[in-house]
Amino acid sequence: MLPLVARRLASAIPVLIGVSLIVFLMMRLLPGDVAQLILSDWGASRDQVEQLREQLGLNDPLWLQYYNFATRALQGDLGRSVHTNRPVLAEVLSQFPSTIELTLAAIGFAVLLGVPLGTIAALRHNSALDNSSMLISLVGVSMPSFWLGLLLIFTFSLTLGWFPATGRGGMERLVLPAVTLGFIAAATIARLVRSSMLEVLRQEYVLVAHAKGLSGWAVIWRHAMRNALIPVITIVGLQFGNLLAGAVIVETVFTRPGLGRLTITAILGKDFTLVQGAILFTATVYIVVNLLVDLSYSFIDPRIRQS
Amino acid sequence: MESLVHPAVGAEEGKGPSEGVLSGTFRRLRRNRAAMGGLILLVLLVTMAIAAPALAPYDPIKVAPSESIKSPRAPHWLGTDQFGRDILSRILFGARVSLRTGLISVGIAASIGVVVGLFAGFYGGWVDIAISRAVDMMLAFPGILLALCISAALGPGINQVMIAVGIAGIPTFVRMVRASVLSARENLYVDAARALGASNLRIIGLHILPNVVAPVIVLATLSLGWSMLNAAALSFLGLGAQPPMAEWGAMLSTGREYLRAGWWITTFPGIAIMLAVCSINLLGDGLRDAMDPRLRR
Numbered sequence: 310m311l312p313l314v315a316r317r318l319a320s321a322i323p324v325l326i327g328v329s330l331i332v333f334l335m336m337r338l339l340p341g342d343v344a345q346l347i348l349s350d351w352g353a354s355r356d357q358v359e360q361l362r363e364q365l366g367l368n369d370p371l372w373l374q375y376y377n378f379a380t381r382a383l384q385g386d387l388g389r390s391v392h393t394n395r396p397v398l399a400e401v402l403s404q405f406p407s408t409i410e411l412t413l414a415a416i417g418f419a420v421l422l423g424v425p426l427g428t429i430a431a432l433r434h435n436s437a438l439d440n441s442s443m444l445i446s447l448v449g450v451s452m453p454s455f456w457l458g459l460l461l462i463f464t465f466s467l468t469l470g471w472f473p474a475t476g477r478g479g480m481e482r483l484v485l486p487a488v489t490l491g492f493i494a495a496a497t498i499a500r501l502v503r504s505s506m507l508e509v510l511r512q513e514y515v516l517v518a519h520a521k522g523l524s525g526w527a528v529i530w531r532h533a534m535r536n537a538l539i540p541v542i543t544i545v546g547l548q549f550g551n552l553l554a555g556a557v558i559v560e561t562v563f564t565r566p567g568l569g570r571l572t573i574t575a576i577l578g579k580d581f582t583l584v585q586g587a588i589l590f591t592a593t594v595y596i597v598v599n600l601l602v603d604l605s606y607s608f609i610d611p612r613i614r615q616s
Numbered sequence: 617m618e619s620l621v622h623p624a625v626g627a628e629e630g631k632g633p634s635e636g637v638l639s640g641t642f643r644r645l646r647r648n649r650a651a652m653g654g655l656i657l658l659v660l661l662v663t664m665a666i667a668a669p670a671l672a673p674y675d676p677i678k679v680a681p682s683e684s685i686k687s688p689r690a691p692h693w694l695g696t697d698q699f700g701r702d703i704l705s706r707i708l709f710g711a712r713v714s715l716r717t718g719l720i721s722v723g724i725a726a727s728i729g730v731v732v733g734l735f736a737g738f739y740g741g742w743v744d745i746a747i748s749r750a751v752d753m754m755l756a757f758p759g760i761l762l763a764l765c766i767s768a769a770l771g772p773g774i775n776q777v778m779i780a781v782g783i784a785g786i787p788t789f790v791r792m793v794r795a796s797v798l799s800a801r802e803n804l805y806v807d808a809a810r811a812l813g814a815s816n817l818r819i820i821g822l823h824i825l826p827n828v829v830a831p832v833i834v835l836a837t838l839s840l841g842w843s844m845l846n847a848a849a850l851s852f853l854g855l856g857a858q859p860p861m862a863e864w865g866a867m868l869s870t871g872r873e874y875l876r877a878g879w880w881i882t883t884f885p886g887i888a889i890m891l892a893v894c895s896i897n898l899l900g901d902g903l904r905d906a907m908d909p910r911l912r913r
Contacts, residue, residue, distance in 0.1 A: 331754070455852045
């Protein structure tokens with residue numbers, strides 16, 4: 310197990326370096342002068358622009374800029390926000406718990422809806438139930454999350470008054486954002502569970518279990534489900550990353566504090582150090598989660614452990 | 617025994633190299649009712665977009681304060697927004713923007729992705745390693761984040777969104793094409809072509825590329841829906857289409873503040889996005905099933 314962990318860790322490091330390089334280069338590929346863009350709304354003089362360029366290290370060669378950026382990032386220093394002058398890492402960490410809370414709630418909802426929906430669709434293959442489940446799933450993956458969020462706000466908040474539409478705090482403010490974010494993931498999970506379950510139900514060991522006289526539910530729970538859920542666990546882990554990115558939109562719709570809303574505000578406010586830090590942080594969390602999913606997959610599926 | 621005959625060669629005599637596979641694909645696609653439904657809906661959408669100047673009853677960007685936030689009824693069948701602009705007209709013109717954005721984004725992703733994937737898969741070695749590592753790094757950005765990052769660098773605007781979503785789509789095409797090429801280059805007909813003195817470019821163009829066309833078409837179709845959704849999302853966030861342009865995502869964004877007073881301002885553009893992406897997904901799923909080599913035999 311340890312060599313496997315070491316190998317996965319070793320393969321994640323170059324990806325992390327590459328991601329930091331991409332984020333760094335993106336912000337340097339901006340058309341026009343970065344310092345001038347930041348100060349464009351303030352009517353700054355040429356001296357002030359030059360001062361900001363020096364402050365941000367923009368006069369150094371590109372390789373030196375990246376070296377300084379990377380070494381500081383490894384020490385937890387992602388620079389300072391251009392507008393608030395607060396450390397970027399502090400800004401990001403202050404918003405992170407809200408995003409994690411939303412993402413975890415969304416995953417919970419996605420699994421609670423997606424797994425039963427996909428299982429029922431597989432067990433009632435080619436029936437009206439199967440077709441309806443897959444139609445819901447198709448609508449789910451085709452629907453823009455921001456539109457779903459607005460529909461839920463209109464129905465459950467403005468019309469019925471069951472849940473608040475905005476902000477953070479308490480379970481009631483988490484329901485609508487989590488359902489919005491999780492619904493699309495539920496649709497993807499349902500499709501995957503259905504195809505995985507159909508594949509497993511065709512296997513000979515399932516036939517043998519039936520032949521042995523086991524009840525339908527016993528066959529499903531003890532034999533089919535466990536094997537059908539192996540690829541689903543991978544997808545749930547990968548969906549975590551998509552949900553983390555999708556939180557950008559949902560936090561904006563529900564005016565909810567979080568990493569996503571911080572990123573958008575930073576982009577629109579041309580706070581490039583904050584944009585750089587927020588995107589790098591989000592991508593790093595995604596890579597770490599993928600690594601953990603990869604390792605857990607090896608743990609759950611003994612065939613991978615033995616290989 | 618490995619075949620020396622190009623797999624795209626049809627079984628019937630007198631037919632071109634790809635006609636056998638293509639006619640079989642269209643036959644299987646025609647039998648898939650869901651895919652045909654998606655195709656019909658997509659054709660309707662494209663027709664609406666092309667004919668928008670003729671179909672739209674009003675100018676999509678002309679402001680009419682006296683008609684502000686009118687509910688759906690004659691003469692504004694889908695209502696008006698906060699500036700008195702006809703929602704139906706804006707949806708029709710928005711179809712042009714959304715479809716164009718999706719097509720150009722996919723065009724960027726596919727054209728660059730196919731070329732890079734072809735080279736990575738065919739030449740192998742350090743070229744393949746360098747390209748594969750670059751793709752891994754781009755795919756390390758989840759969902760919309762890469763498009764968001766590029767959008768942040770380029771600034772707001774619909775053209776910038778096309779480029780951002782297009783670049784974000786490149787890694788998927790590279791990976792898929794590379795995998796197809798790795799499989800195709802092992803075929804005997806490739807060795808035979810090389811033995812006959814064909815150059816690498818000729819081999820790639822005449823023998824490798826036909827094997828890649830089918831999966832690229834499927835991926836391009838499915839990517840169109842993804843691109844349209846992401847472009848609409850970036851416009852919703854204020855990074856894409858700028859006012860007063862009629863674009864579905866931007867319409868949802870501006871309509872947000874009027875949800876209680878004018879639910880139609882956000883509902884109908886959302887339905888338009890959903891129907892467009894749904895039709896594309898149905899068609900893409902159908903194409904994928906129709907081109908499945910296991911069903912061809």
